[in-house]
Amino acid sequence: MPKELKQFVIFKLGDEEYGVNILQVKTIERLMEITRVPKAPDFVEGVINLRGEVVPVIDLRKRFELPERTNTDNTRIIIVSIEGITVGMIVDSATEVLQISEESIDPAPSIIGSIDSDYIDGVGKIDGRLLILLNLKKVLKSEEISEIEKAREEV
């Protein structure tokens, strides 16, 4: 029986490696001009012009409360799309695409690396590397929306 293989786009924030399901990734872009959006939640970096579409971009480092980033040649924007929301995520670098079999994915432990376990679907192990597999729905939605709503209410 063929094992359940899933493909993940692997990217880096600091020294840690993360993965997002390739089915949720639309494109990977180089850093481009970002227009700031006033009154948007803190981790929303702004909006970009993605070939005629206006797409919001979030800073994953800010999202995960990691130290602030410095832009390098490797900085990328991963454009993801889930449940009708298209968003760009700024990451330090996007390195590769990996196939991970279902059985080498462990459920998220309560504390892992430096980010909130809520955002994590599981941890993939491959050749001794630990890959933090993100739950994009949580990363992009729940809290974010509640934060925006909060901002709205305050107004």
Place this chain on the structure above:
Amino acid sequence: MDMNKYLDVFIEEAREHLDNMNRCLLGLERSPADREKLDEIFRSSHTLKGMAGTMGFEKVSYLTHEMENILQDIKNEKYELSEGVIDVLFKSFDVLEEIIAGIAQNGVEKDIDLTEILNELKGRIYKPDDGISQEEPKKKEKLQEFNRYEKKIADEAKRQGFRVFKILIQLNEDCVLKSARAFVVFNNLEKYGEIIKTKPQVEDIEDEKFDDSFTIFLVTDKNKKFLEKILAGISELRKVEVDDVSELEEEAFEEKVSEKPEQNQNQSDTAEPLKNITKSNINFISKLKTRKTVRVDIERLDNLMNLVSELIIIKTRLEEIENKKHDDRREIYEAIEYMERIASNLHDAVMKVRMVPIAQVFNRFPRMVRDLAKELNKEIELRIKGEETELDRTVIDEIGDPLIHLIRNAVDHGIESTQERVKLGKPKKGIIDLLAYHDGNNVVIEIRDDGRGINKDKILEKVFEKGLFKKTDNIDQESILQFLFLPGFSTASKVTGLSGRGVGLDVVKTKIESLGGNIEVKTRKMQGTQFIIRLPLTLAIIQALLIKVGSEKYAIPLSSIRETVTINSNTLKNINNHMVTLFRNEVLPIVDLKVELGIESEGSYENELTVVIVKKGDKSLGLVVDDLVGQQEIVIKTLGNLLKGIDAIAGATILGNGNVALILDTNSFFKGV
């Protein structure tokens, strides 16, 4: 043949015909002698019948067929076009509309009972002692039960002296081989006549797809007693009912109604396959809902074609210039200018393709006002002007409900009762004006009535009652009317079927604002009320002023800008933590965009401030900016779901250099003022 692809066209055209019939009948009501109108209703009804027949929508074609019969008789002056007849015709239009709405939603005809309307069509028009009337109601009854083919057989049989019986059979609950028992019944009956129809269908009965009862329609020369005797000889039948439906008239109809519960049992069997049908239709249904069509004048398409060919020509010309290699600035400049012109023409042309005359919405109002006025016993004339004014299709689709609401208000609350008007010395007939016209980049829709006007004292009473303000507060006359647009605010003392529930003007306002428009209300006591709706001509492309704040560029829609001025920073005053200045002897609130948008400020103000004065209704506000970049046509893009609803930002646009500039929602700055 797959009819689904024609469904859109059918629905669109059916609605057009209904509109047309409604309009003509209204005209006919005013001038009954206008035979041309009658002919036109007849033609529309006939076309609709034909279309529905082709599409297999039997109810629509039956109903139109019956309408046609009546219209024909009126045409031939067999019957008078009385008020009752007109009412019934209007009612049938409504039923048709309902059926078509159902088709639009599900792709199939709704299960609407036509008996009532069909009877009414009959009852009003044909006198019972009339020769034709005897025949007609029977057919009518039949129409319910039989399709055309079956009806033909039944009619033919009757002509030859046979009778048609409706036989309801209920089997014993413990009957084991139900279908076999049914088969015995069939066999026995077929010895004496012909079964023209069964309910459920024969196939279903054979497959035992029924509870324990079924109905048979039999054509025979035997009488009721005989049939009952035959059936009594078959065992395991709990109940047998034999009705002679060839002489079915009013009473029989009542009987039929009382039979309903039993028939429902049958229906529960047939419901199963029906469910399957709907399931298989689901994909199709969702497609149906999302697809919208616009009918386009061929001239406009030709125009579009021409512009595209011109675009291709200019492309070739640019290629030539490029090939020449020598640097002729003038030639390039000319070519670009030419292209610019084509681009803007192309934009106009495409927008025009999306434009639909507002008549599409207005058309239903005369009918609505007529019905409402009748219901309320008022005399009201609706005068429509400018129905040829065109609006974007999306706006047209959305604007209907708010307008209905406002017109209902005018009919119900605005216009006084006839007695009251006479007492006040006003003309007996109340007048509602519905106007549409262009005004710059906007389309304005006005609804005016000459009724009693809005009672401001009553609003204030309500305001105090709700505790929104204290009696001691100073409320200026203008803002009193704004309370009307608050959710849950109604001054109507009694709730009628029409209005007074307080779910109204706030919804109207929200809807109009979501379309990028605004609404104003003016009222004069005893003279009437006026609602003014302003809507943007097109939703996607607007004229905007680009401004610079700090290093960021923003766009402000030109439609909300009053003017741009420079003022001296010395004239700024701080009142209650709000900055204001005196501008042309009026107090003008000032908002510093740098502060508002969270842009880091470089300290103190310069002497001269560049201020963009924006408006919201009658109110003005000055926005302090760093620099004016210029006026530009911009394409509005949304910020996407993630950033939806962020304050102060209405959307985004892409600038010539590819960067994104945000569009300011200037209305939001008025909140704090």
